[in-house]
Amino acid sequence: MSERPVSLLGVASYLPEKIVTNEFFAPGAAERRGMFTAPTTRRHVGRDESAVDMIARASARLCDELHLDPVRDIDVLFTNVSVPDQAFTGCGAEVAQRIGCRPRFIVDFHNTGCVAFIYMLEHARVLFRATEARGALLCTVQNAAGRVFSDPEVRKKSQAPVPGDGCGVGYVTVSNISPILSLVHRCQPEFASDMVAAADDGRRYWEPGPSPISIRFTDARVAAIIERGNRIVPELVEAACKQAAIGKRDIDLLVTNQPNSIFLRNWREALELPPLVHHDTFDQYGNLFSAGIPINLDDALAHGKLARGGILALGGFSHAGDYAAAAIIRWRAA
Numbered sequence: 001m002s003e004r005p006v007s008l009l010g011v012a013s014y015l016p017e018k019i020v021t022n023e024f025f026a027p028g029a030a031e032r033r034g035m036f037t038a039p040t041t042r043r044h045v046g047r048d049e050s051a052v053d054m055i056a057r058a059s060a061r062l063c064d065e066l067h068l069d070p071v072r073d074i075d076v077l078f079t080n081v082s083v084p085d086q087a088f089t090g091c092g093a094e095v096a097q098r099i100g101c102r103p104r105f106i107v108d109f110h111n112t113g114c115v116a117f118i119y120m121l122e123h124a125r126v127l128f129r130a131t132e133a134r135g136a137l138l139c140t141v142q143n144a145a146g147r148v149f150s151d152p153e154v155r156k157k158s159q160a161p162v163p164g165d166g167c168g169v170g171y172v173t174v175s176n177i178s179p180i181l182s183l184v185h186r187c188q189p190e191f192a193s194d195m196v197a198a199a200d201d202g203r204r205y206w207e208p209g210p211s212p213i214s215i216r217f218t219d220a221r222v223a224a225i226i227e228r229g230n231r232i233v234p235e236l237v238e239a240a241c242k243q244a245a246i247g248k249r250d251i252d253l254l255v256t257n258q259p260n261s262i263f264l265r266n267w268r269e270a271l272e273l274p275p276l277v278h279h280d281t282f283d284q285y286g287n288l289f290s291a292g293i294p295i296n297l298d299d300a301l302a303h304g305k306l307a308r309g310g311i312l313a314l315g316g317f318s319h320a321g322d323y324a325a326a327a328i329i330r331w332r333a334a
Helices: 051-066 092-099 113-130 219-243 261-270 289-302
Strands: 006-014 018-021 041-044 076-081 105-109 135-142 166-174 180-187 196-199 213-216 253-256 311-318 323-330
Touching: 006 051, 006 113, 006 180, 006 289, 051 076, 051 092, 051 135, 051 166, 076 092, 076 113, 092 105, 105 113, 113 135, 113 166, 113 180, 113 289, 113 311, 113 323, 135 289, 166 289, 180 219, 219 261, 219 311, 219 323, 253 261, 253 289, 289 311
Parallel strands: 076 105, 076 135, 253 311
Antiparallel strands: 006 166, 018 041, 135 166, 180 323, 196 213, 311 323
């Protein structure tokens, strides 16, 4: 397998128009603290707004900014969507049709959750080194806030105000412009069942019934997830730094997923980084699930938080900690 330098050339995002304040939720639902600390606002997708629509809008902006020709430049298409448009298939083929590309590889990832973007980076690197593919479009969509957490019954629950919707995309290619210096990921399958989708009447999510589906944790699970999440993200970011032969204080910009403000504070304190280095949009957009990393990176770049040649660290964990990942990138080095 030949070693070819792989770079993240850019990211772009799309946020639904609908802004939702805490008054939308049941009285008291947005007042709980800890793991379910609510943001001030978030976005919700509309009923007829599909994941394909969101990806197409973000991708059009990215192609314009990077002067990409979808037919020429996109050999690989990856998608991760929290609530897929169709019951039995991902949206990759429809995305390809919508944006006008003819990729050799289309993969719809239904795992890795909040770290799907980093996971896709690794899969792109592997494909580039094993094949003649040269360019990959990475697409992440969080649409559970408007599709699940806005239900009249679900929005009474304490977790309902936390998520927000959005789409983030990125373009990866064979080049040394913004090289991926290191990437580490970890699967901890023993935690895979600590977060479940369930209904109050006990039915499975595919069975018809009057009560809506929501995410369920027990108090014991919440405590364990908090401890696990606090520990694993700094661990993997430091491991990625070591692999890249840099120190954690060399990081110029840290971008993570954003489950809540407590995790964000604990991660940057564990890494001994000042708040300005760790960019997030939690209070504005809420927990963006898999779209959080590319949306936050797009926002940080728009605010001038990463200079040419700077060290970018990506990190996070998903679900109840069954997946975690981190990467180090030297931004616009060439």
